[in-house]
Amino acid sequence: MAYWLLKSEPDAFSIADLERIHRSLWDGVRNYQARNFLRSMQPGDLAFFYHSSTEPPGVVGVCRVVRTGVADPTQFDPHSEYHDPAAQPEKPRWWTVEVEFVQRFGRMVSLETLRQTFTPDELWVVRRGNRLSVMPVSEEAARRILELAGEAVGSP
Numbered sequence: 001m002a003y004w005l006l007k008s009e010p011d012a013f014s015i016a017d018l019e020r021i022h023r024s025l026w027d028g029v030r031n032y033q034a035r036n037f038l039r040s041m042q043p044g045d046l047a048f049f050y051h052s053s054t055e056p057p058g059v060v061g062v063c064r065v066v067r068t069g070v071a072d073p074t075q076f077d078p079h080s081e082y083h084d085p086a087a088q089p090e091k092p093r094w095w096t097v098e099v100e101f102v103q104r105f106g107r108m109v110s111l112e113t114l115r116q117t118f119t120p121d122e123l124w125v126v127r128r129g130n131r132l133s134v135m136p137v138s139e140e141a142a143r144r145i146l147e148l149a150g151e152a153v154g155s156p
Contacts, residue, residue: 058110067098
């Protein structure tokens with residue numbers, strides 16, 4: 001099992017939204033490095049759900065990857081802000097995963113707390129200027145994030 005961090009603006013899609021609908025595609029990613037991370041995910045991997053572009057930003061819960069290798073349908077929709085006219089159904093450019101809700105933390109682990117706990121090499125989200133919406137998290141960092149949240153999920 002691998003661990004990941006997925007960023008979303010809570011006004012667009014929040015942990016509460018995922019909890020309500022239980023499963024969702026993680027669509028709209030339009031960065032090649034983030035897309036490649038999505039393509040590396042496997043069913044059963046756990047991802048920290050991170051609320052970005054809010055005050056304060058931080059990790060608010062956990063979701064699980066349940067399906068991989070999904071062509072992002074928003075690339076084909078001309079009415080979507082994520083439409084990619086170069087993408088064709090027979091030759092998609094953008095891939096995604098489906099995730100399911102696991103749990104919402106009782107308290108957010110803020111970006112400030114993460115910065116006080118991790119170096120930029122230990123946890124990419126604390127790197128200055130990092131704009132990636134999908135990134136790997138080491139098993140040790142995953143364990144420490146859960147400790148900071150006062151939570152336990154499976155066995156990182």
